[in-house]
Amino acid sequence: MDKISYRHLPRFDHLESKTIEEACSLLSEYKGRAKVIAGGTDLLPAMRNQEVTPAYIINVRSIPNLDYIHYTDAEGLKIGALATLYDIESSPIIREKFAMVADAASKIGTPQVRNMGTIGGNLCNAAPSADTAPPLIGLEAKAKINGPNGERVIALEEFFIGPGENALQADEILTEIQIPNPPPHTRGVYLKLPARTMVDLAVVGVAVVVTLDDKERSIVDAKIVLGAVAPTPVRARQAEDIIKSKAISRELIEKAAEAAAGEAKPISDLRGSASYRKKMVNTLTKRAIRQVTALA
Amino acid sequence: MKQQIQLRVNGEVYETAVEPWKTLLQVIREDIGLTGTKENCNMGECGACTVLIDGKPINSCLTLAVEAQGKDILTIEGLGRDGELHPVQQAFIEHGAIQCGFCTPGLILSAKALLDKNPQPSEAEVRRAISGNLCRCTGYTKIIEAILAASKKEGK
Numbered sequence: 001m002d003k004i005s006y007r008h009l010p011r012f013d014h015l016e017s018k019t020i021e022e023a024c025s026l027l028s029e030y031k032g033r034a035k036v037i038a039g040g041t042d043l044l045p046a047m048r049n050q051e052v053t054p055a056y057i058i059n060v061r062s063i064p065n066l067d068y069i070h071y072t073d074a075e076g077l078k079i080g081a082l083a084t085l086y087d088i089e090s091s092p093i094i095r096e097k098f099a100m101v102a103d104a105a106s107k108i109g110t111p112q113v114r115n116m117g118t119i120g121g122n123l124c125n126a127a128p129s130a131d132t133a134p135p136l137i138g139l140e141a142k143a144k145i146n147g148p149n150g151e152r153v154i155a156l157e158e159f160f161i162g163p164g165e166n167a168l169q170a171d172e173i174l175t176e177i178q179i180p181n182p183p184p185h186t187r188g189v190y191l192k193l194p195a196r197t198m199v200d201l202a203v204v205g206v207a208v209v210v211t212l213d214d215k216e217r218s219i220v221d222a223k224i225v226l227g228a229v230a231p232t233p234v235r236a237r238q239a240e241d242i243i244k245s246k247a248i249s250r251e252l253i254e255k256a257a258e259a260a261a262g263e264a265k266p267i268s269d270l271r272g273s274a275s276y277r278k279k280m281v282n283t284l285t286k287r288a289i290r291q292v293t294a295l296a
Numbered sequence: 297m298k299q300q301i302q303l304r305v306n307g308e309v310y311e312t313a314v315e316p317w318k319t320l321l322q323v324i325r326e327d328i329g330l331t332g333t334k335e336n337c338n339m340g341e342c343g344a345c346t347v348l349i350d351g352k353p354i355n356s357c358l359t360l361a362v363e364a365q366g367k368d369i370l371t372i373e374g375l376g377r378d379g380e381l382h383p384v385q386q387a388f389i390e391h392g393a394i395q396c397g398f399c400t401p402g403l404i405l406s407a408k409a410l411l412d413k414n415p416q417p418s419e420a421e422v423r424r425a426i427s428g429n430l431c432r433c434t435g436y437t438k439i440i441e442a443i444l445a446a447s448k449k450e451g452k
Contacts, residue, residue: 011315014299014317014363037360037363040359045338045340045358086352109340110341110343112346112353112355115354116340198427199427
């Protein structure tokens with residue numbers, strides 16, 4: 001892996017956008033030669049490695065009022081794409097009602113990076129290991145996307161196309177993440193296995209969201225989402241089917257964890273081998289399901 | 297290509313002409329001449345370039361200078377007035393938390409930001425607050441001791 005990192009950034013023109021429309025129209029004008037910058041925590045290192053060398057950088061952090069965190073009982077949580085990871089980690093309403101999302105945000109990078117990095121950036125960068133992705137997908141989040149022709153909303157699960165590839169057209173930007181209120185008796189947890197310390201990327205990330213019955217003895221619905229073990233975050237649907245509509249038992253959880261490990265398609269890289277990652281999917285899935293069901 | 301920008305650093309306004317691809321780190325060190333902030337990994341992983349923007353620790357190596365306008369930037373030179381050191385600086389000296397000193401400016405600013413928000417942090421909170429500042433010399437023990445000691449001194 002021969003990566004040279006240069007001290008200096010390559011040259012570019014810097015453009016400020018004051019509105020979503022302006023950002024989209026600039027992206028349209030400079031199609032293919034422009035990149036959006038928000039926190040810059042993924043873009044600038046990639047530029048120093050000369051992985052990306054945009055002729056134009058469009059600042060979207062200059063768009064006001066895109067960093068909100070709004071909650072209503074009716075519509076759930078709406079997070080503006082420019083909300084920083086720190087905003088999310090420390091938001092009282094997210095910590096109270098969507099704790100696994102705050103937890104995932106808190107597990108990314110360093111305090112400095114979390115002060116700068118945005119949730120929009122974490123998702124749009126579309127690293128297979130993106131920590132905010134598995135919890136949000138597990139909560140059935142949607143992504144609101146704005147382009148020159150208006151806006152569209154897609155399931156976040158469909159936002160990831162491949163490593164570093166998202167579903168945005170060249171002239172679109174992500175503007176909002178929508179998380180519906182989960183049904184009662186729903187619990188979720190995100191477990192991240194880092195390479196060494198939390199500052200590192202995830203070697204394996206597992207989000208489990210279960211909805212229990214009224215007596216909290218069986219699992220009515222389950223979402224198991226794996227990160228860093230496939231080209232994109234993936235649902236472990238076979239594992240989900242194993243525990244759905246069943247009474248909770250040790251054996252069931254072990255079966256599900258084994259199925260999840262089978263559904264993982266990891267690569268071997270400097271952070272871990274494929275076989276290690278599969279084993280860790282098993283371990284973390286087991287741990288996560290136990291955590292959300294044992295709380296009963 | 298160069299853009300005229302104004303940066304408010306340590307309470308003073310500096311006017312300079314910079315290209316868009318200059319980072320805040322480069323401008324602080326090379327244009328303004330404040331070399332307390334250090335260049336190291338250039339990737340946002342080590343924290344040697346840490347400055348406070350509006351009270352929050354950020355990596356100046358990942359900040360474009362043109363985007364840092366209109367904000368309050370604090371570098372290590374902004375601490376300690378009239379020859380009096382900030383309590384965190386004093387504590388670092390008293391507790392042997394400095395060896396080569398390269399990580400020190402960034403660490404002190406991260407610590408100051410923590411104590412400004414959380415004057416009585418637990419050890420775990422201190423560790424988390426400095427988790428973005430790497431030190432190759434000290435092994436962190438004295439650093440954590442110093443920050444906790446400074447928090448007790450400031451203890452209001």
